[in-house]
Amino acid sequence: MTIRERRFSRDGLTPFQRFYLIFFALTVLSPLIPMIIASFAFRWFWPDLLPSEWWASARHTLTQPIGWDYVFSPYSRLFTAIRNTLVIGFSVTLLCLAISLPAARVLAREKFRAKGLVEFFLLTPLIVPEVAIGLGVLLIFIQLGLAGSFVGIVLAHLIPTVPYAIRVLTSVFQNLSTDYEEQAMVLGANPLKTFWHITLPMIFPGIMAGGLFVFLVSSNVFLLTFFVGRGQVETLPTLLFTKVSSGGVLDPVTAGITLITMLPGIILLLITERFIREEVFAKGFSG
Amino acid sequence: MTELKIVNLTKRFDDSVVVDNVSITVEPGRLVALLGPSGCGKTTTLRMIAGLTVPTDGDIQFSGQSVLQQPPERRNIGMVFQRYVLFPHMSVAQNVGFGLFIRGISKTEIQRRVREMLEIVQLEHLEKRFPSQLSGGQQQRVAIARTLVTNPQILLMDEPLSNLDAKLREEMRTFIKELQQRLNITTLFVTHDQVEAMELADQVGVMFKGKLVQFGIPEEVFNHPHNSRVADFMGATNLIRGKIVRQEAGGIQLNISAGDLLVQSPGSHALGTEVIATIRPEHIDIVETEPLDKHVGNRFKGTIEQVVYFGGSVSYQVEASGLNLKVLERSTRMMTVGQEVILRLNPQKLWIFPEQA
Ligand SMILES: Nc1ncnc2c1ncn2[C@@H]1O[C@H](COP(=O)(O)OP(=O)(O)O)[C@@H](O)[C@H]1O
Ligand SMILES: [Mg+2]
Numbered sequence: 001m002t003i004r005e006r007r008f009s010r011d012g013l014t015p016f017q018r019f020y021l022i023f024f025a026l027t028v029l030s031p032l033i034p035m036i037i038a039s040f041a042f043r044w045f046w047p048d049l050l051p052s053e054w055w056a057s058a059r060h061t062l063t064q065p066i067g068w069d070y071v072f073s074p075y076s077r078l079f080t081a082i083r084n085t086l087v088i089g090f091s092v093t094l095l096c097l098a099i100s101l102p103a104a105r106v107l108a109r110e111k112f113r114a115k116g117l118v119e120f121f122l123l124t125p126l127i128v129p130e131v132a133i134g135l136g137v138l139l140i141f142i143q144l145g146l147a148g149s150f151v152g153i154v155l156a157h158l159i160p161t162v163p164y165a166i167r168v169l170t171s172v173f174q175n176l177s178t179d180y181e182e183q184a185m186v187l188g189a190n191p192l193k194t195f196w197h198i199t200l201p202m203i204f205p206g207i208m209a210g211g212l213f214v215f216l217v218s219s220n221v222f223l224l225t226f227f228v229g230r231g232q233v234e235t236l237p238t239l240l241f242t243k244v245s246s247g248g249v250l251d252p253v254t255a256g257i258t259l260i261t262m263l264p265g266i267i268l269l270l271i272t273e274r275f276i277r278e279e280v281f282a283k284g285f286s287g
Numbered sequence: 288m289t290e291l292k293i294v295n296l297t298k299r300f301d302d303s304v305v306v307d308n309v310s311i312t313v314e315p316g317r318l319v320a321l322l323g324p325s326g327c328g329k330t331t332t333l334r335m336i337a338g339l340t341v342p343t344d345g346d347i348q349f350s351g352q353s354v355l356q357q358p359p360e361r362r363n364i365g366m367v368f369q370r371y372v373l374f375p376h377m378s379v380a381q382n383v384g385f386g387l388f389i390r391g392i393s394k395t396e397i398q399r400r401v402r403e404m405l406e407i408v409q410l411e412h413l414e415k416r417f418p419s420q421l422s423g424g425q426q427q428r429v430a431i432a433r434t435l436v437t438n439p440q441i442l443l444m445d446e447p448l449s450n451l452d453a454k455l456r457e458e459m460r461t462f463i464k465e466l467q468q469r470l471n472i473t474t475l476f477v478t479h480d481q482v483e484a485m486e487l488a489d490q491v492g493v494m495f496k497g498k499l500v501q502f503g504i505p506e507e508v509f510n511h512p513h514n515s516r517v518a519d520f521m522g523a524t525n526l527i528r529g530k531i532v533r534q535e536a537g538g539i540q541l542n543i544s545a546g547d548l549l550v551q552s553p554g555s556h557a558l559g560t561e562v563i564a565t566i567r568p569e570h571i572d573i574v575e576t577e578p579l580d581k582h583v584g585n586r587f588k589g590t591i592e593q594v595v596y597f598g599g600s601v602s603y604q605v606e607a608s609g610l611n612l613k614v615l616e617r618s619t620r621m622m623t624v625g626q627e628v629i630l631r632l633n634p635q636k637l638w639i640f641p642e643q644a
Contacts, residue, residue, distance in 0.1 A: 177372075182339050182359070185339070186359050186360070187389060187433070188360045188386050189360055189389045201376045
């Protein structure tokens with residue numbers, strides 16, 4: 001065993017690498033701790049480390065719902081917001097993938113004169129501030145009668161997501177050799193069947209990963225939703241914003257809704273991660 | 288059975304001509320090997336026949352019918368790619384059955400024909416495996432089975448053996464030859480390995496830089512190369528420059544750096560023509576002891592400069608009055624570097640072609 005090898009422990013990490021990972025996890029997760037505590041608190045004053053009174057003991061003494069009871073009551077509008085977020089998120093994801101797939105395929109495989117220009121334009125949504133986009137889109141959508149509607153919000157969400165999806169899917173297509181599609185065609189498959197039976201199953205992990213991030217972006221976009229929806233369509237981010245501005249960050253209801261807001265993303269991440277790992281997608285398609 | 292005919296086929300990419308006016312006819316049920324160094328346009332030629340690349344010029348005909356207007360999926364050909372290209376998300380059985388599945392054939396019929404095909408390639412026990420779980424040779428056989436199961440009218444193979452190790456390559460060579468003959472399928476086989484071409488093919492086409500420079504039966508191409516590049520590529524590395532000084536019924540007399548050389552090669556040449564004579568390393572005899580008699584032709588005194596052993600044979604590099612000749616013989620005797628020898632070049636094994644090809 002060389003000196004170099006001995007520095008690695010059984011899991012293949014150096015002590016520094018392990019420290020780094022733990023540090024990283026703590027940075028990401030630690031802000032959640034006060035949030036969780038706050039969501040279960042009834043009275044929590046500075047500089048106490050823990051609340052002096054908890055939600056569980058206080059909820060029976062009051063007539064109106066507090067804390068988690070309020071979060072899950074119709075007053076919180078939580079379920080409407082979840083439903084809106086999901087409907088918009090899935091619509092955006094499907095539409096975005098449908099637009100991005102053909103574009104990415106062409107960008108990855110063909111050479112054409114304006115290619116550099118197109119690639120540059122795909123970066124512009126990262127450069128132009130969201131407020132500028134939001135205001136501009138709102139003005140146009142008011143004219144078109146799309147302001148305050150689901151359709152308007154879905155279309156607006158495509159602005160930050162399409163460039164992102166195109167870039168992800170372009171690299172997915174670049175990693176897929178054309179050999180497979182050509183082999184399928186030689187074996188008698190027309191372009192449509194080739195796409196369905198060969199291309200799609202082979203790029204499925206990439207589509208899942210891209211789709212997941214599109215959904216996450218859509219379900220976290222606040223400004224665009226707020227502007228274009230004109231406050232009439234409430235999603236989780238806009239609901240959260242309303243709560244934060246009225247009740248403060250450590251308000252139990254705000255904390256509870258914040259925690260709930262994280263759920264769709266976490267659930268999706270778990271589902272897709274399992275999907276990609278087990279490669280069920282691949283075997284499931286070709287039966 | 289289908290005849291494959293390509294006529295004046297040309298492919299230009301931007302400014303470079305990759306396939307240059309190539310015409311080949313593969314007779315029904317025959318196997319033609321397209322032989323040439325890497326980058327000479329072999330794959331591009333196959334891709335045009337398959338319909339994956341659009342020719343710049345020329346025609347491709349199956350049994351006299353031009354197929355240029357047909358997309359690949361309608362040409363009913365089989366193509367085995369250099370890297371097998373098994374679909375990673377399908378099992379062996381699904382891979383083999385893909386062509387049938389796509390044609391909408393019933394499940395039971397697909398099952399029957401896939402099983403039959405897997406038996407032919409001796410892989411029936413692996414039908415549930417996935418490509419990543421197969422060895423190179425097994426993947427190769429799956430690729431062949433997948434191609435043949437649809438009964439293609441023409442089979443195209445792009446260096447199908449180049450990714451296999453030497454022993455497996457020989458096995459697969461025999462296997463492909465037998466299969467091709469049994470199924471009687473018109474085949475164009477691409478390779479850069481002359482031994483492979485010789486063993487498999489009914490006819491061999493030699494390509495250089497996009498041009499077909501020679502086409503004929505293997506023995507012809509092997510022993511009577513049209514120019515020095517073909518000769519060199521076919522392993523006839525001994526190229527001897529000379530000038531024709533006499534021509535008679537018995538043969539042609541050349542003047543070379545080491546003296547006179549008699550060649551029994553057909554055809555008539557003008558006196559004084561500069562030519563190249565070639566002889567394969569295995570056709571030169573080393574005569575160890577015989578005294579050098581001026582009047583017995585084609586004998587040259589030389590010194591062994593290098594000895595290389597291969598399994599059953601030895602290769603000698605011999606310097607003989609300005610000629611640098613490679614000699615290959617069975618390793619029944621061993622000679623050493625520096626040893627003086629006499630070389631005999633059999634006039635019947637010598638072959639000449641014009642110096643400028
Ligand atoms: N799509 C293409 N665009 C430009 N050049 C190409 C393309 N395909 C092949 N070539 C060029 O054509 C030449 C012949 O390639 P190929 O037919 O693959 O040769 P081989 O199969 O004999 O090795 C090579 O120089 C290669 O770089
Ligand atoms: Mg090639």
